[in-house]
Amino acid sequence: MNTDSELLAAIAPTSGPTREVHDPATGELVGTVPVEGAAAIDAAVATAKGAQPGWAALAHDQRSAYLLAAADAVHAAAEPLARLLSREQGKPLNGPNARFEVGACEVWLRAAATTVLEPEVLVDDGESHAELHYRPIGVVGAIGPWNWPMMISVWQIAPSLRMGNTVVIKPSEHTPLSVLALVHVINSALPDGVLIAVSGDREAGARLSGHPDIGKVMFTGSTATGKAIIRSSADTVKRLTLELGGNDAGIVLPDVDPTAIAEDLFWGAFINTGQTCAALKRLYVHEDVYDAVCAALTDYARNVPMGVGLDEQNVLGPLQNRQQYDIVASLVEDARAAGARILLGGDPDADAPGNFYPATLVADIADDNPLVQQEQFGPALPIIRYATIDEAVAMANGVDVGLGASVWSADKDAARAVAQRLQSGTVWINSHGGLNPMVPFGGAKQSGYGMEFGVEGLKAVGSPQVVSS
Template sequence: MTITFDSLLSEITDPNGREILDPATGEVVGKARFEGVEVLDAAIARAKAAQPAWAACSDEDRAGLLLQAADAIDAATEPLAELLSREQGKPLNGPNARFEVGACATWLRATATTELPVQVLLDGDEGSAEMYYRPLGVVGAIGPWNWPMMITVWQIAPALRMGNTTVVKPSEYTPLSVLALVAVINSVLPENVLTVVAGEGDLGARLSSHPDIDKLMFTGSTRTGQSIIKSSADTIKRLTLELGGNDAGIVLPDVDPKAIAEELFWGAFINTGQTCAALKRLYVHTDVYDEVCTELAAVARSMPMGRGLDENNVLGPLQNKAQYDIVANLVERARESGATILVGGTPDADAPGHFYPTTLVSNIAPDNALVTEEQFGPALPIIRYETVDEAIELANGLDVGLGASVWSSDRDAARKIAARIQAGTVWINKHGGIHPMVPFGGVKMSGYGLEFGVEGLKSVSAPQVISG
């Protein structure tokens, strides 16, 4: 049966549920049923009861079902992308809605085909010892509103592959996307192996304290991550936390500004800047500062912003009014400080939706709030520096460390600088690129734990040594 947007929406919409609005127009996208803690508790109980049978399936069988789930997502790409665009705001084209849905299938396939063999630790006169990785039990997953489908798959795919059952709590801003994604995946999975319960923040708090949740995966703010750490302490729950970022980029004086301008732009403005590992503060050497600003501004002016269902647009609105206000306030404070607004900075107050124009800010002090606070939107501060040591000190000066980048025509020199930057990932001549086989995670207040690849499988498993 062909899945259409209307059929998909009707499957997940509750006539008595909460209205979810399109951030581009304010129109109602659908209605999501928001549940209470008692419904979540019942879902966890069902997941716990289903877990032994799921763990008893062969690894080959579980991997095969994940591959079938990827095929099911492929078959539903267009309705899933349309729903995502309407609910989250991101355009269909560019590195946006269709890209995100495609990434869900890609990550499922990569996770299904990643091998985690038994590790032989000793095998000789001293004896034998082997390391196995066993299921933990029930894994809870709390996702964000910026990449709601893709990040949910990052969380659930390795958990399911390793024999855990999972309970998902989506963001209250983007529940429909995750409800639809789970409905598609569940068309091939056994009952109660994967469950989604939409609701308010009290559900997340319950997941982090519930004694039958053995592992919790969370992507979101550092403040919420701190609360999760505290509330999970009594049950000594395993955690993977991907928290706030404020990624730095360092541009060396040997670059060709025109050649790197578009990569710089997408490093900062992918998903209209609403990405944890986006480039959020750009340090440029004084020798190329003006030219980098000029070339980056030219790219920014060429990128169309508007409603996501318009095939021509590649930038969309901010997903919610609260985030819009954060961006607008930070840019206004930068303007008042004497910084130069190169592009943007003046939203149309009468236009519908949460659109904030693509904004570049130059001649800004390193301690300005737009630099030191994560804006999480389409506004990039460009800071001038004189020496590489100064740039590294500024890049490392904040309490976050998710990603960073170095831009140079000399790759060896860039790698040496990268080694001095305090971040979980440092990219060379790009920013934010991820791969399902390359581990990803932050340092400092950006969280702990790794996702993706072999390390991602290990993170949702209990290591067991058999020695004899």
């Protein structure tokens, strides 16, 4: 595929009800997608179930070879995939955005293909021998989000296929074209029936999470939807991996150089225009450096270009959908009304096309303000002043989610000591949100359960079996 138009033609619906998808930056029509329901899920699951025994019968190195071929296919189609992603999701081509996301798809495919998972010898004492193996589960149901639709789909697809499962994936209703195109490209390298995408509505998602022939559900999205999936999976006791909402805290210790950390703080918070589960969403800054950190962040943020994603100079884009735009705008206005100080932004052009909300920094805000306590999932960062480490840790831990967190300090030992007190699945030191395909990732508290990436991620999409002799 040489262009995004060719990709769209390859995945265009041929019959049945359809829905238009529009560019959140311009409002222009991007393409149309099928609107499929429970019947389409049933058909896809039946096909995947039929293909699974043959796929599982292949040796690990044979399945790995297929995944490496799929990574090659993604690499070859990288530019049209990135352009389609930019048009549908809104993220710019450059910066940590569309081209970055497609590149990550290739990286995670290769990582899943080449990660070794050997049987673990549990007992070997001369009298008995026990080993722990991981077998395929069967059919995995994957339900993805709209913020990183391609990359997170690969996080679900690649390890599942590597372990001998087949996959039925339902993309978000906001970003179906990206995932349909990605699956089309990946399937050019795979046997028929092992990976099937269904562009559906809520009925399709509910059927997928409750289908009796689905052995595991992988979901990335809101905590509320995750709870609904837990309930619908109960009757068939499905395995689950849930990466749910986050409201990540960062704690800045008083020994930092504010200018030196400003760029990394900004991108920790504003990557993908703030639409990232593990983005920095609450920044706690010691009173000794509070004003200097606010000033350094403001100086950096005011020079970051925002605009239409296909314009090469932009690195911040629109909110993907108007509903999310309205949430961010409401939270900022409520903070302003409560007396918070807007350092930058907070003044969207209501007459401009697209869902553009400016990069916004909010200072002198109370910890109990909704902008701090609720996940804003957009380009608005509250900056909260603190006096003692105990106070900062208590505020950071004071929400019911715990996906990621970060500590910023010139003294890494001091930062690690604070990190060990934080209730989150990952804590970064002097950065925020960076992921590695070999480093396990998952949440604490109501940010979900189950691990992704590396050896632990492969285990999560396998069924453990102990063989004793």
